[in-house]
Amino acid sequence: MVKMLSRKKVYALMGLLTVFLLQPVLPSDAYGHSLFIQSSRYHVHAGKVSPLFFCYGHHIPVDxxxxxxxxxxxxxxxxxxxxxxxxxxNETCLHSYMVDYDGPGTYVLAAETNPGFYTVYMDEKGRERHTIKPKSAIIDRSGEIKLSLYSKQYAKTYVTCEKSSSDFPGRIGQNLELVPVRDISGLKAGDDLELKVYFKGKPYTGPGTWNATYNGFSTRSEDYYYSKTAVSGDTIRIPIPRSGRWFVRYSVKVDAEGADREKYLQEKQTATLVFQIPGEVKNPGK
Structure with a gap:
């Protein structure tokens, strides 16, 4: 026998449903997901076939x-x-692919996203809305444009096969790129990671923001060991106090010009770098 709900409970449920339906619908890409490319191992033997995979989202190491x-x-x-x-x-997944490390030296794994729009605006009823459309698609039926971005991302990581290349391939020519000034595989806990920033092929001298964390620091969304830090110029120095897998993210924003302002107000580009600092064996099994 089905138990009927009281009128009071029905009204309460209807109220909750109404609140839910009035909330803005946020597609996954609209949250400003960050893309990190990773390797299952960062030091491999020649002839090894090992997977790469991605972290996409706000939770480290996989979201x-x-x-x-x-x-x-x-x-x-x-x-x-x-x-x-x-x-x-052609699917939605972690996009893991096998990489053949068929000779000694330093390999670079890299990825680039297709550009996309992200717009936050107030509708005619004063509700905040989020969309992955350009602002030109919603301007006629909106109030205030709170945020309007055209974004693209570049991800990179390095893997050493047997031994590092004699000429470390720090820079590969990404439009926005974080370039270690020395072989990143030689970093140890307690060292500083020094990065040069390149934008459109040249050292970047403008403003940007970076943050960084390591795997296991936090299970919370966007809770990084180093919170967002504003910097200016082409050099970033990051103290690395401990071993583990580290994730670095750097972003720049440039105001749109000319006809582009009809579609977005700012262009945002993001570069990410993943690297691993080896640690000591904690349980030798003796």
């Missing part, structure tokens, strides 16, 4: 699946100077 349409390219730069383009599967 949401990545839509195939989000990825413009995934590439492997070999010590021999070859660039291997990986065919992206």
């Amino acid at each position: 949401d699946g990545v839509r195939a349409e989000k990825l413009k390219s995934v590439r492997v730069y070999t010590p021999a100077g070859d660039i291997r383009k990986i065919k992206i599967r």
Whole structure:
């Protein structure tokens, strides 16, 4: 026998449903998800085939699946100077792909996203709305435009096969790129990571923001070991106090010009870097 709800409970449920329906619908991409490319291992032997995969979202080390349409390219730069383009599967997943480390040296795993829009605006009823459309698509039926971005991301990590390349391939030519000034595989806990920032092929001299964390620091969304820090110029120095897998994120925003202002107010570009600091064996099994 089905138990009928009281009129009071029905009204309460209707109220909750109304609140739910009035909330803005936020597509996953609209949260400003960050893209990090990772390797299962950071030191491999020649002949080893090992996977790469992604962190996409706000929780380290793995969060949401990545839509195939989000990825413009995934590439492997070999010590021999070859660039291997990986065919992206047409699905939403972690996009893990096997990498063949067939010779000694430093390999670079890199990815680039397709650009996308993110707009936050107030509708005619005063409600905040989020969309992945350009502002030109919603301006006629909105009030205030609170945020209007056109964004693109570049992700990178380094893997050493047997030994590092004699000429460390720090820079690969990404539009926005974090470039270690020395072989990143030689970093130890207690060292500083020094990065040079390149934007459109040149050292970047403008403002930006960075933050960084390591795997296991926090299970909370966007809770980084180093919170967002404003910097200016082409150099970033990050103290690395402990071993583990580290995630670095750096972003710049540039005001839109000319006809682009009809679609967005700012262009945001983000570069990420993942690296691993080896630690001591904690349980040798004796």
